[in-house]
Amino acid sequence: MGFPSVMRSAGIAIIVSVAGISAAHAATIVDEWKKIKAPAAPKLGEVTVDPSTTALLLLDFNGAQNPEKGPCNTKVKPRCIAELPHVAKLMKEARDSGTPVVYSITSNAAPEDIATVLAPKGGDPIVKSGANKFINTDLEKILADRHIKTVIVTGTASEGAVLNTAAYAALKGMDVVLPVDGMSSTDPYAEQYVTWHFANAPGVSAKTKLTKIDAIKFGKAG
Template sequence: MNYYCPQYGVWREYCMPSSHWLRVNDYAERKDSTIIDEWNAVPTPPPTQLQSVSVDPKTSALLVLDMETSICNNPRCIASISKINQLLARSREWGMLVVYSLTHTGSLSDIAAQIAPLPSDPVVKSNVDKFYKTDLEQILHDHGIKTVLITGYAANGAVLHTATSAAFRGYNVIFPVDGMSALNPYAEQYTTWHMINSPGTRNRATLTKINLLHFIHPYQRSENRELGVIQ
């Protein structure tokens, strides 16, 4: 029996075992096929593991991306509003920086009322990458931010591309998966898989959920810094 080995891009009688690799019986029949032809034969990867995460509010920022009522109008996005609101309340309680984003045609009045920004909250406006032609990087730099918690809509749009852009810039990226959404579940699954498997993001991204986030008290920060836990 032949197997396709994606690591080497060749067909072999035997390749290192992995449940993710496509099994093919007949090379002659498959040699001209594409990934689209093989779509239904590709095994689904196992679910990713969610981690308990300690957040230093002094060096972390919460990003609330594109939560505009004009696009956040489907059941999955609407359901995420209450979750984001929980995280938003905790973040404000700990004095953490909160940054909002809008689509290129959005306005502040479009943001869902439950999670509306305060007058002091920075707001950036761009395409799916919120670093693109905005002062987001400068805002984060000015506040000494090293880690971003990314929430919002859509998972496969602003969330994915802004998170990737943040990782490229050296930020640690925390993904509360219940704080992001997309029109369909597959887009959310793909986003989580991409962030922890892509060479550009996997060393920077951590998947979690909102009730697994723990904020570090100032005295804990001092103790952890002495132990080398916080840089």
């Protein structure tokens, strides 16, 4: 084989090699979907909050009495129904400590559609909005007027109201307490990726404490 032939063969090999690299880089996350392994679960910690600067957010727990009136129902989110007793326990502890409780409902709901076990009391703020409860509501003012620096975020869906509202609060400089057994979805994968997001995402992970309801303590008001 002459020198030109050798060069030609080498050139072809380089082209094939580059083409192979390009093909590998052309693969999308959807192409690789089944190959992706879930990362290790984040560690959950204990959290003590100051009732005077903390608010408990109960997001979109409407629909239990009537599935047509909200997402927290046995038809589409039985995981939400299963969590109601735990969230109710957290709500009682918050009320007993003097921590304000703030609600949201979806656009087709009324306050009476909130799950009975979490029923609001007179004077509890209730906002109505889409996935981000700060958008087109006075939630930010409600919290500012009460000098709130920390929000405990619970609700459904984890990938909707919880993700968007908690991320917005964190990006606005608030501390976020996120109990993983208080943010339900239709599919546990959604709860998993939201948990991963708040454990790792820039801007929100530094402001978030992942925990469980039983690990949240209400201290003395400062």
